[in-house]
Amino acid sequence: MARRRTATLGSKMFNINRLDENLENSSRDIEIEWISTTFQKRICSKFVKISSTNLPISSQKCHCGLHLEEHCKNAIQIGDMSGNGSWSTIMNTQVSPTNAFGNVTLPSRQQQNETYQTKYIRMDCNTKGDNIVKLIEESWEVAPPSLIISIFGNKFRGSQVRGKVRQVFEKALIKICQISDVWIFTQGLNCGVSAQVGNVIA
Numbered sequence: 001m002a003r004r005r006t007a008t009l010g011s012k013m014f015n016i017n018r019l020d021e022n023l024e025n026s027s028r029d030i031e032i033e034w035i036s037t038t039f040q041k042r043i044c045s046k047f048v049k050i051s052s053t054n055l056p057i058s059s060q061k062c063h064c065g066l067h068l069e070e071h072c073k074n075a076i077q078i079g080d081m082s083g084n085g086s087w088s089t090i091m092n093t094q095v096s097p098t099n100a101f102g103n104v105t106l107p108s109r110q111q112q113n114e115t116y117q118t119k120y121i122r123m124d125c126n127t128k129g130d131n132i133v134k135l136i137e138e139s140w141e142v143a144p145p146s147l148i149i150s151i152f153g154n155k156f157r158g159s160q161v162r163g164k165v166r167q168v169f170e171k172a173l174i175k176i177c178q179i180s181d182v183w184i185f186t187q188g189l190n191c192g193v194s195a196q197v198g199n200v201i202a
Contacts, residue, residue, distance in 0.1 A: 010182050031139055038131050040095040040124045046076045048087045063087035072096075110202075145183040149176065152186065153193035166196075173200045 021046055024044045044064040048199075057077075064087070068077065075116070100122035108114035118142050133141070176182055184201070186194040 026172050035101055035121070035139070036097050036099070036136070039098045039121060039127060040136075041098040041100060042089070042093050042095050042124045043072050044075065044092060045072060046092040047071050048092065050121040064092070089125075098122050098124075124191045143181055145178070145181045145192075147179060147182040148185070149150070149182065150185045151193060151197050172195070173197065177201055 044062060044066060047062045049060045049067050050063055059067070061067055062071065063096045068075070078179075098121065101120065105115050105118045107118050108116050121135065137144060176184070186195065186197050188194060190198070
């Protein structure tokens with residue numbers, strides 16, 4: 001049974017555990033407010049169907065890869081633009097305060113039926129680097145790395161490293177992963193070279 005810690009000041013008795021809990025909740029509220037006001041997410045604001053088909057609009061996808069129901073409520077619906085490819089991130093998206101952050105539970109690759117928790121946040125591609133570093137180091141309390149590596153392929157698919165080059169690549173990556181304070185950045189997609197990096201690290 002957990003012991004209840006108390007302290008007496010004058011004629012008043014205080015519950016130390018409750019004070020600690022209140023301070024922790026207050027700190028968490030401040031952190032949530034800072035993240036919500038500092039980071040933005042980018043969403044598609046114009047539904048542009050990929051091609052002209054007889055399928056119902058609910059079954060068709062936008063150039064962003066999502067269905068109409070997955071867009072924001074006020075998304076503008078416009079016709080087929082597959083011919084001129086005029087959909088663009090700059091013209092067809094908008095930003096809004098992020099509401100997707102916190103802890104996510106993932107399955108462990110080391111042990112079956114085991115899970116682990118890690119931090120995540122959805123943010124705009126134009127987010128300032130200083131704010132990202134502050135989030136990682138101060139809010140998530142991750143120590144600064146001694147080495148940062150970015151690994152990106154030139155395509156989402158078909159960009160995997162193959163043959164002898166793959167063996168050298170994976171061997172070098174394993175050695176890098178043995179450094180305890182290294183950060184590795186990829187596109188974060190489960191395909192191409194990003195998937196290879198994820199498999200090696202796992």
